[in-house]
Amino acid sequence: MDLAVFLVQCLNAVQYGLLLFLVASGLTLIFGILGVINLAHGSFYMIGAYLAYALAPWAAAHLGGGFFTALLIGLVLSVAFGYVLEWAFVSYLYHRDHLQQVLMTYGLILVFEELRSILAGDDVHGVPPPSWLAGSIPLGHVMTYPVYRLFMSGVCVVVALGLYAIIARTRLGMAIRAGASNREMVQALGVDIRFLYRIVFAAGVALAVLAGMIAAPVSSVYPGMGNQVLIVSFVVVVIGGIGSIRGALVASLLVGFVDTFGNVLIPQVAGVLVYVLMAAVLLWRPEGLFRAG
Amino acid sequence: MKFRRQTFAAVLAAGAFCMAAAGAHAQSKVKVGFMLPYTGTYAALGNAIENGFRLYVQEQGGKLGGREVEYFKVDDESEPSKAVDNMNKLVKRDNVDVVVGTVHSGVVMAMAKVAKDTNTLLVVPNAGAGAVTGPMCAPNIFRSSFSNWQPGYAMGKVAGEKGAKKVVTITWKYAAGDESVEGFREGLKSAGGDVVKELTLPFPNVEFQALLTEIAATKPDAVYAFFAGGGAVKFVKDYAAAGLNKTIPLYGPGFLTDGTLEAQGAAAQGMLTTLHYADGLDVPKDKAFRADYTKTYKSAPDVYAVQGYDAAQMLGAGLLAVKGDVSKRNDLIAAMEKAHIDSPRGAFTLSKAHNPVQDIYLRKVVGNENHVEGVAVKALADPARGCKM
Numbered sequence: 001m002d003l004a005v006f007l008v009q010c011l012n013a014v015q016y017g018l019l020l021f022l023v024a025s026g027l028t029l030i031f032g033i034l035g036v037i038n039l040a041h042g043s044f045y046m047i048g049a050y051l052a053y054a055l056a057p058w059a060a061a062h063l064g065g066g067f068f069t070a071l072l073i074g075l076v077l078s079v080a081f082g083y084v085l086e087w088a089f090v091s092y093l094y095h096r097d098h099l100q101q102v103l104m105t106y107g108l109i110l111v112f113e114e115l116r117s118i119l120a121g122d123d124v125h126g127v128p129p130p131s132w133l134a135g136s137i138p139l140g141h142v143m144t145y146p147v148y149r150l151f152m153s154g155v156c157v158v159v160a161l162g163l164y165a166i167i168a169r170t171r172l173g174m175a176i177r178a179g180a181s182n183r184e185m186v187q188a189l190g191v192d193i194r195f196l197y198r199i200v201f202a203a204g205v206a207l208a209v210l211a212g213m214i215a216a217p218v219s220s221v222y223p224g225m226g227n228q229v230l231i232v233s234f235v236v237v238v239i240g241g242i243g244s245i246r247g248a249l250v251a252s253l254l255v256g257f258v259d260t261f262g263n264v265l266i267p268q269v270a271g272v273l274v275y276v277l278m279a280a281v282l283l284w285r286p287e288g289l290f291r292a293g
Numbered sequence: 294m295k296f297r298r299q300t301f302a303a304v305l306a307a308g309a310f311c312m313a314a315a316g317a318h319a320q321s322k323v324k325v326g327f328m329l330p331y332t333g334t335y336a337a338l339g340n341a342i343e344n345g346f347r348l349y350v351q352e353q354g355g356k357l358g359g360r361e362v363e364y365f366k367v368d369d370e371s372e373p374s375k376a377v378d379n380m381n382k383l384v385k386r387d388n389v390d391v392v393v394g395t396v397h398s399g400v401v402m403a404m405a406k407v408a409k410d411t412n413t414l415l416v417v418p419n420a421g422a423g424a425v426t427g428p429m430c431a432p433n434i435f436r437s438s439f440s441n442w443q444p445g446y447a448m449g450k451v452a453g454e455k456g457a458k459k460v461v462t463i464t465w466k467y468a469a470g471d472e473s474v475e476g477f478r479e480g481l482k483s484a485g486g487d488v489v490k491e492l493t494l495p496f497p498n499v500e501f502q503a504l505l506t507e508i509a510a511t512k513p514d515a516v517y518a519f520f521a522g523g524g525a526v527k528f529v530k531d532y533a534a535a536g537l538n539k540t541i542p543l544y545g546p547g548f549l550t551d552g553t554l555e556a557q558g559a560a561a562q563g564m565l566t567t568l569h570y571a572d573g574l575d576v577p578k579d580k581a582f583r584a585d586y587t588k589t590y591k592s593a594p595d596v597y598a599v600q601g602y603d604a605a606q607m608l609g610a611g612l613l614a615v616k617g618d619v620s621k622r623n624d625l626i627a628a629m630e631k632a633h634i635d636s637p638r639g640a641f642t643l644s645k646a647h648n649p650v651q652d653i654y655l656r657k658v659v660g661n662e663n664h665v666e667g668v669a670v671k672a673l674a675d676p677a678r679g680c681k682m
Contacts, residue, residue, distance in 0.1 A: 005510040012502040122336050124526045126556035136536055143509035144536030149502075219499065220530065220556050222523030223334050228497060260503040263494055271466065271495030 004140050015149055017256025018156035023229055024236035024248045026207030032243015033180040033200050036093050037101045040108035042230030044205050048212020049221040050120055053127050067130040074213050082205030086198045122223050129217035152214050163245050239281045241288030322363040326383035328394030331368040335396045338597045342418045344590050345601025358612025369395050376403030384413050390619045393604050398422035398469050405429045418604040423472045426648035428679035432626050435647040437604040439569050440675040441469050444546035445476025447567040447653035447669040452544050453484020457515040460488050461508050464519040465496035473519040499527045505535045516541055521548045526556045533560035554661045564658045570596040570638045571654040571665035582637040603636045646677035
């Protein structure tokens with residue numbers, strides 16, 4: 001592997017890792033702070049992708065602006081959706097054991113998949129990227145790199161910085177961190193913990209929906225697309241340490257590199273490499289790389 | 294209390310009588326069991342196959358070999374772990390004369406095993422697993438579709454004839470992908486080229502970017518890809534987005550583009566694929582079939598509908614020879630083996646291992662059609678390695 005190819009592969013790894021981060025950050029928030037194992041997180045990713053597919057033409061026809069208007073509407077809808085979902089289902093899970101959480105959220109997967117089948121059918125659909133991002137940059141002699149992929153990475157970096165700023169630097173972030181370590185104490189100090197949890201869950205859903213929406217132009221939208229993302233996101237959360245945004249970022253990049261170079265260098269075992277990585281990290285640090293709280 | 298018990302017994306007896314009566318009535322019908330995916334990713338394929346099958350029976354006045362047809366349905370969910378149970382529902386509970394199914398290769402392997410053990414007549418209307426008409430082949434197992442090897446071989450031959458010497462293949466690491474690539478390699482070698490690198494990724498992973506970079510670094514004359522469904526769409530689009538389609542032609546079996554062209558959009562235009570069916574065939578039977586199907590189901594038929602239709606034709610040929618008497622199994626099978634199937638894809642016969650010997654078409658993506666360019670290989674038979682029959 002010469003240097004140019006190596007650098008392009010590094011770019012691929014970073015880019016894949018950042019997209020993973022976007023999904024996994026929401027998952028780690030919900031898992032770490034609310035203590036809920038949310039299997040339906042992959043479904044939120046899928047819902048995001050289908051929202052992009054459905055909203056982009058609609059927004060272009062009625063509001064102008066196309067993809068980005070759709071992105072904005074999708075985000076607003078997803079926050080509202082997450083808020084309602086927390087109120088209707090998830091809020092009953094905080095004091096129950098993990099098995100019941102898994103049952104409930106697995107049930108939600110089935111419901112969302114079936115709704116998707118009824119509303120959007122079982123066909124594969126493409127989503128065009130916005131025209132000014134549709135070009136590509138030449139890399140070497142044969143290959144070019146799509147601008148849209150760089151844009152995706154940019155969005156992920158912005159979200160990562162924003163999340164870090166909110167959690168580490170704001171009062172809301174302080175309340176969230178406190179709520180994660182001691183729910184009752186925060187409540188006693190006069191913070192509306194139920195509202196706080198509702199916000200966190202809505203934010204987690206919004207992150208997954210955002211990931212699905214910006215991934216839609218490169219991944220297309222198709223049935224069951226969330227399940228795959230869900231598994232690798234859980235791996236990222238476990239490696240990074242449950243509840244840690246920083247851990248999720250580091251773990252996403254790690255998984256991105258292992259997966260990318262594993263596929264190229266040792267394809268025979270590429271399927272298990274990510275899990276070997278997880279097992280190794282767990283042996284070394286059973287709590288994950290950065291345990292929150 | 295006593296009264297209630299008597300009523301209960303009476304109801305039971307009545308129920309038993311009804312069932313016996315229904316059983317006696319059903320004796321006069323041929324029982325066909327569909328074991329197909331009616332939910333999940335392959336639901337559309339399962340429905341198309343059933344529609345095609347029913348269309349042929351309907352054209353024959355609702356009869357095969359002079360007997361009316363009664364249908365039984367089981368949703369196989371494309372779930373190999375449930376395949377044996379599902380198959381037994383049709384074979385043991387419903388006591389069907391023939392099973393038609395299925396789409397998923399893993400499920401079909403289990404079905405073939407049960408069919409072999411219980412000596413049930415099985416017609417496979419899609420799944421291309423080589424073993425079904427290879428090591429697992431049996432007198433009572435037929436296929437109306439293709440083997441994974443066939444389109445692969447044809448594409449290899451075409452690629453070689455177009456001057457491709459060094460080719461990179463890419464597929465998911467699973468049986469269907471391996472079989473397809475193996476067929477491609479044989480075809481390519483016969484035309485003077487060779488596969489220089491086999492890239493794989495775990496099923497159903499769709500993160501292709503690293504392997505695309507690898508292709509760019511290898512600079513082959515052509516790339517052969519085996520993917521289906523959402524994975525196929527993403528691969529074709531990623532390939533185009535990486536700019537590789539400008540210098541390195543992308544080839545594949547028809548599944549790379551079938552049914553997903555709307556989603557692939559501009560990225561797929563001009564791509565060449567091979568399959569036993571195509572749009573714009575100059576086959577009179579195809580025109581009639583397409584018109585009939587569209588009229589009956591208000592949607593255009595696809596290759597899966599054709600395979601379902603031909604499964605019914607094969608069965609019909611067998612039943613006709615024994616005048617609907619399924620107990621004459623040997624004669625029925627002999628007639629199916631010798632049948633000339635007037636398929637919408639063009640007429641075909643069956644190989645010794647019961648797989649179609651058929652023309653494989655070269656198709657080019659034009660708009661939302663896989664338009665026929667010509668015949669890639671005439672009357673191509675699967676080598677049926679490992680079949681002792």
